[in-house]
Amino acid sequence: MxxxxxxxxxxxxxxxxxxxxxxxxxxxxxxxxxxxxxxxxxxxxxxxxxxxxxxxxxxxxxxxxxxxxxxxxxxxxxxxxxxxxxxxxxxxxxxxxxxxxxxSPYDVVVMNIQNTGKTLSELPAGSVVGTSSLRRIAQVSRIHPHLKFESIRGSLNSRLEKLDDCNKYAALILAEAGLSRMGWENRLSERLEDSGCLYAxxxxxxxxxxxxxxxxxxxxxxxxxxxxxxxxxxxxxxxxxxxxxxxxxxxxxxxxxxxxxxxxxxxxxxxxxxxxxxxxxxxxxxxxxxxxxxxxxxxxxxxxxxxxxxxxxxxxxxxxxxxxxxxxxxxxxxxxxxxVLMTAKVSTENAILLERTRRAIKV
Incomplete structure (x- = not known):
């Protein structure tokens, strides 16, 4: 055979x-x-x-x-x-x-355990939402100007651990597809499709x-x-x-x-x-x-x-x-x-140069 x-x-x-x-x-x-x-x-x-x-x-x-x-x-x-x-x-x-x-191509919100049951609109002013996506920040800040955004990196597992193990982040914005593939649909608090947000x-x-x-x-x-x-x-x-x-x-x-x-x-x-x-x-x-x-x-x-x-x-x-x-x-x-596109591109390129300079000085 x-x-x-x-x-x-x-x-x-x-x-x-x-x-x-x-x-x-x-x-x-x-x-x-x-x-x-x-x-x-x-x-x-x-x-x-x-x-x-x-x-x-x-x-x-x-x-x-x-x-x-x-x-x-x-x-x-x-x-x-x-x-x-x-x-x-x-x-x-x-x-x-x-x-x-x-x-699903859409983004979803996952809340810190302390905010279970809430939506982004119900978070207090100044609440920190974890995402490093320019697209997510731009769309959500337009709808919810009372929120702040900070980068969060790592695997989906580690990002959820950071969300639950400290009080820094009130919520995360994630891809619904990834959350579903991991079997964590129960953590979904809000689907941003309902707010008119488009996807990546x-x-x-x-x-x-x-x-x-x-x-x-x-x-x-x-x-x-x-x-x-x-x-x-x-x-x-x-x-x-x-x-x-x-x-x-x-x-x-x-x-x-x-x-x-x-x-x-x-x-x-x-x-x-x-x-x-x-x-x-x-x-x-x-x-x-x-x-x-x-x-x-x-x-x-x-x-x-x-x-x-x-x-x-x-x-x-x-x-x-x-x-x-x-x-x-x-x-x-x-x-x-x-x-609008070119201004955003130039600003991001300047941020890249600053980050490379910072890392070079650190080394």
Whole structure:
């Protein structure tokens, strides 16, 4: 009897990352019972640097680089990521081979035990909310100007321990998907969707990265791809890429995919949340009537925003998704929102330089 094919799966070491990796392995095992999977866990820069807010680290891919190096060196065959952590474009030679069905993309509030049952609006003025996300701070401070925000880093486990073991934080803002995957839904106090807050690009989605020339693995991964989530991720990644600000400005999205249409909303904020703009874009996923009218849809690509084309969404749909995100970004950059974006970006870049200087002096 031939031995089972073994796929080596790269993952971060945190409990949440391992849960996500197990979810992917279980789905792949169900689709391919003749294949065996072996987990190779490792730490990334983002895991090691715990005393600096993510926007101040000043690096792209802080949770992906070490995993990608392992792919390039053939130490692993695939790596599992939270899609939110993946840069809009991956290094040449690597692609997202599959995007799994998205869980809730929204943010939620987890209260300190002493504040159980309360919402953010019921917290006393000056209460400290833990988050290092520029997007979360901007959106929530606009709605709740009486609150203060301070960075909190670490695994989901350690952040909840910090919340409960000291009186510094009145509450945390977290991704609902992570809380649910850990089985801690009972800690959810408030869902920010209800306050009109949009979510981070690709939040709630799990992606699997592999080598672009590994056709056998790409075929294997294709079995668990979710069409709707794949198209959402291509659209949202294209939007953030063409805005050109990355993680350095508060940017959020909402994207719906139907059989025939994409509906994308984007929002940009000043760092303090006082200035904002929301724009929307709709697109037909099968726009035959547009052909020959100057709106060419490129279909020769093997990937769109580093997401590989598979059987679940044809090139035409992937191309429309990429174009829709780019067009909405173009509308923002041609509006007054451009100044808001650039001001936020420059302020964040200055904060990065100050942090690097501080760390250099400390050393």
């Amino acid at each position: 031939d031995p089972k094919k073994i796929i080596r799966v790269g993952s971060r070491k945190s409990q949440l990352a391992m849960i996500q990796t197990t979810t992917i392995i279980e789905a792949l095992t169900s689709a391919h019972p003749d294949v065996s999977f072996e987990v190779v866990s490792m730490e990334t820069i983002g895991d090691k640097v715990q005393d600096v807010a993510l926007p101040k680290i000043g690096l792209s891919g802080v949770f992906t680089k070490e995993l990608e190096t392992a792919l390039f060196l053939n130490h692993v065959d695939i790596v599992v990521h939270s899609m939110k952590d993946c840069p809009a474009l991956l290094p040449n030679g690597l692609v997202i081979g599959t995007v799994f069905k998205r869980d 690009v690709c939040q709630g989605a799990i992606g699997v990265e592999c080598r672009e020339d590994d056709k056998e693995t790409l075929s294997l991964l294709d079995a668990i791809t979710d069409r709707e989530t794949m198209l959402q991720c291509v659209t949202e990644r294209s939007f953030i890429k063409h805005l050109g600000v990355g993680y350095k400005a508060p940017v959020c999205v909402h994207c719906d995919i139907t059989k025939d249409e994409i509906r994308l909303s984007g929002a940009v904020y000043s760092l303090d949340g006082q200035e904002s703009q929301v724009l929307d874009k709709r697109a037909d996923l099968h726009p035959d009537g547009q052909r020959g009218k100057g709106d060419v849809i490129p279909t020769q690509n093997a990937n769109y925003m580093s997401v590989a084309v598979g059987s679940k969404a044809p090139r035409e749909e992937m191309a429309v998704a990429q174009r829709t995100g780019a067009k909405l970004a173009e509308e923002f950059l041609n509006s007054a929102a451009k100044d």
